[in-house]
Amino acid sequence: MDLNLRNITHRYDEVEVLRDINLDIKQGQIVCIIGPSGCGKSTLLRMIGGLERPASGEVLQLGDPPADCLNPLTYIFQDFALLPWRTVEGNISLVLENHPLDAAAREEIIADVLARTKLSDFRKAYPRQLSGGMKQRVAIARALSVRPAVLLMDEPLSALDSQTRELLMDDLVDLWEKENYTAAYVTHNLAEAVRLGHKIVVLSRRPGEIRDIVEIAMPLSDRTSENLELEAIQKRLWNLMRDEARAADMELVDER
């Protein structure tokens, strides 16, 4: 299943946040979306997942999701969005309870995703007992449990400390190697973008327009940390964005 964004424009009240975005997300591809703060990345991702309606333009779904897919467009959030009153297993079962699955099938799915994310030992733990990295792994397990056609990730690593970030990035790469998932990945972090993205979409400051789309052909498995080609791309991206990042940083938050 591919996704296709056509002429998406959006405004909140008087503020235009996105302008004429055209983009497609091909099956098996990770599309990274980068841009300065407040340029509308999260808004765009909400539109892709059907959580918000663009003022104009549309998001189309090309082809059908696989038959066993329970929730084609599935999010992984920056702040994990786990229910604190449910255990790890309860948080996963939450998203299965609305589907016509019998208890055994549900149990099987839960055991499977926990094993894939190496969380089996933490089944009965509450979110408060887990480190940030573990919480995000639970959120990933939850997302996998509904067999998504496309994963929508909004800065999934940016609430983590950088060592954990490194560990989880490796996990995401391994997972892609195994499952070839499709994803739209929003991030501020250029290193993450060049590490994970098959296609990197650079947005301008608000109102977000597409400034550039960089495709990286190198297979994910080859993208090790000492890699001059990636470094060069990262540097190019940074040069493209630095001034806008600085300007976005210097903006005063509007007085209300």
Add this chain to the structure above:
Amino acid sequence: MDLNLRNITHRYDEVEVLRDINLDIKQGQIVCIIGPSGCGKSTLLRMIGGLERPASGEVLQLGDPPADCLNPLTYIFQDFALLPWRTVEGNISLVLENHPLDAAAREEIIADVLARTKLSDFRKAYPRQLSGGMKQRVAIARALSVRPAVLLMDEPLSALDSQTRELLMDDLVDLWEKENYTAAYVTHNLAEAVRLGHKIVVLSRRPGEIRDIVEIAMPLSDRTSENLELEAIQKRLWNLMRDEARAADMELVDER
């Protein structure tokens, strides 16, 4: 003025967090302290600044701070620690009000540090109006205003998004080039450590012991992003720490 840590050991109730730390921080040097989560980095930094007393061992001050120094050991905190009810200028004047300075002298210091951190335009803004990066710049300006002998920084960039982090890291390097400040810099981020540290102290998991001290002779100004030597050091550090970081991440927070 140098600092010298001797045989520092600390425990909270039954938990030993630091074990036999010996370290010295030489004038004009940036010492980066890295280690997995919960290994006692922040605790160590609090001891260096006199905010906490080690269970055993001591922190010594060798030589006297410069005469014009108002607060020899000055912190920059991860969460900025700005008073939300004071403007940018009020937050800086807060730390000067306890010193015998006349209004003109105070005003001069404030104007000077705001200029150095390019904040002059934001003098009257409240913290809530500022982006994270700007808030941390205000905290840096505040720290500079008391002419510290040693800056103590506890993950000063980790609450920022990675683009802003990049910008502020450049600022810190520029500042060091100009003023050659002395600093103890705690971080999780190996890239930051190899970018800023003259000396990198690697702590083990809790109880934190010194596992390695890496000195990097290369001048800060030469440490650009495409630098294979630094990459190699960073990779070495990561290999040294990966397993411990993973173990720290997998730890269940104790039930109370």
Add this chain to the structure above:
Amino acid sequence: MSDKSVEDTLTGKPVPFRGGGFLPRPKKIVAPIVFIGLIAFWEWGCRTGFISPLILPAPSEAFEAFMNLVNTGLLWQHLAASLQRLLIGWFSGTMLGIIVGTLIGLFSIARSGLQPLVSAIFPIPKIALLPLFIIWFGIGEGSKVATILFGTFFPTVIATYGGIDNVDRGLIRMGQSFGLTRMSIIRKVILPGALPAILSGTRISAAIAIILLVAAEMIAAEYGIGAYILIAGSLMATDQLITGVAILSCLGLIFAWIIGRAEKYFLKWRA
């Protein structure tokens, strides 16, 4: 620049919308309509006898009673008497409460000794103590003011030390790290940090003060809104009763508005 690789011939179906909702937004217009509608219905009910005068007087009768109060000038006498008691009692209760709350918030001894005492005395119904208050403070203004003072003191204490407990310890450590004196930290960090909680405490204590006005004016009060309500109640003059209650409601709204202004002013640094 845009992505031109999509063939325009290939068409898919739009992604289904599933967001939105869960953000109830009050429509400003509805509230007045509800109020006016309710009062009109009530008036209609009374006129047609659907609501017997025994159960509830018509709003028009209550309004008449109110105009009576205005015309005889008694309104001002009642209001002046009540406001004086309210302001003195509430102001001194709040001040004492802030002082004691600050002590509990800052010092281990005060916390150990006073906090359990406050928790034990706070929930005692003040009406139950009225007979003692009469003995302790006489039947003059003393016991009326004392009732209100007593009622507002405890919630203020609790709000104040709660506010101090919630001041970000990081800010205090920051103050210490810059070598601020203890006094400076209290004045410049802790008290401003506790101010939002203290102000929302005054909101509660103002409501309590108004509620206690009726109890306070049970004691030998000739004038006062509370006394007016009590007389109306004992005469079963329900129109006057409703008028008195409405006046108290308005007093409450006015107090809340004033505190809201004070919050806007003192907490303008907040989002």
Add this chain to the structure above:
Amino acid sequence: MSDKSVEDTLTGKPVPFRGGGFLPRPKKIVAPIVFIGLIAFWEWGCRTGFISPLILPAPSEAFEAFMNLVNTGLLWQHLAASLQRLLIGWFSGTMLGIIVGTLIGLFSIARSGLQPLVSAIFPIPKIALLPLFIIWFGIGEGSKVATILFGTFFPTVIATYGGIDNVDRGLIRMGQSFGLTRMSIIRKVILPGALPAILSGTRISAAIAIILLVAAEMIAAEYGIGAYILIAGSLMATDQLITGVAILSCLGLIFAWIIGRAEKYFLKWRA
């Protein structure tokens, strides 16, 4: 491994300590000492005549009055009558409050229409309305329960919709993004998320219920702790008055303890 470059001959002065403090820790032992000391002083004051019996009866007298209650078996009669009123009134007030609060929390129409009504009626002192309550609900258990119900309903409504407003919108969006039905989101996300606020609302409403007990039992109550206090007050039997007040205090503590247990149980997922 350690840093050996420091010459041991060079000695500096230790960094001055400037942290600590601002964490008042109540010493568990102090509270009972304060209580016992206070009561001992009070007893001593009464015995020596330093505190006249008119001002305050000795604790021993109050205790005697209490033993009287126990021995005559009246205590249980009073307690049973009061507890029944409290539980019925508080339970139904809380249930209704949760329902209405949830409506206001979820639906724009309910919010627009009911919220201002709630804000307007909430601050009305319930004692002022007693005469109307008698007419509306009679002099039997009805009006007593209604007083308590009325008093506990409003704070629960406010706590409930406040709690719902504060449920992390991110969690709701998460539910929607996984295609949960509206009902599932309400049941599994919103209500559990509002539960802490609702429980702390019941804490407040329990305190209010106890306070209103005295007012409720002003209406033709023969038995009940509130009635006991009122009779004691009208007879100026201060020993009985103090006893009654102490019983109410204990009731308050017991309620608070029960709610604390409930919080521990239902909110065990919290830190």
Add this chain to the structure above:
Amino acid sequence: AAADKITVGALRFTSHAPSFVAFEKGYFTDEGLEVEFKFFQAAQPMAVAIASGDVDFGITAISGGLINLAEKGAIKVIGGALQEEPGIDGQIILVSKAAYDEGITSPEKLKGRSFGITQAGSSFHYMASKIAEKEGFSTADMKLVPLQKVGAVIGALKSGQVDSWTIVPHIAKALLKGGAVMQIGMVADYIPDYQVTTVFTSTEIAETKPDLAKRFLKAFSRGADDFNAALVDKSEGEEGATAMVALIHKYVYADQPIEKAGPSIRNGAMRVNKDAALNLTNIQDQLDWFKAEGLVKEDITIETLVNSNFVETF
């Protein structure tokens, strides 16, 4: 036929004894009435309870609240009960010791002094006005202090916070014994035929079930006769009086031993009108006074308040 069930509101005062006597001696049963007593702390809620239909018959003083409820068509006075009568111990005018020592030794000196009442429009308020009127000064010359409850007035009088008060004899005599208050006069000297309490019922009963009211009044009067004979006229001798006290003690001061309660009960005995006759003249005077004080509406007539079909009036 099965007995009619009625609820009678009562206070635990000696003045309510006729009902208790009628109940204990089976006079109500004789009339085919099955009576249930409902006890109140104060007279005021009793009137409201009749209006709300919780109680069918009550005995209490005329108060502003009662008149206003009558005006709303809820209740009617149908008979008389307690009455002041010169020569029989009635309500007593008291002053605090402190005031007495300052020279307030007779009611005429009450001008400019404070006077305790429970609420505006209560019988205390009426008595104060009448005393003032007779002594030639106006009510406004006295400072009336509303204290809500009888207990509060007692406390205030004892501690000298109010100067004066009037109260029924059993309470007054107990207070006088304590020495903290002094007697300066009798209410009967100021309002000689004061109809202190009346029998009243809901308008509904008075108009649709007059028979019920008649039967109640008949039983009540028989109780009153026994009570008057035993404790007011003392025509039954000590034995009869003791028996009567024992009977009343079941309801009044039940929590005290009979040795303590007995004298209080005897002290409280005032005449209850024979056949519940109603002193309409005095009721009219009371009504006029309430109007004059602005406590009730001007257009209320005696017919609104009283249904005189049941008993003899004078």
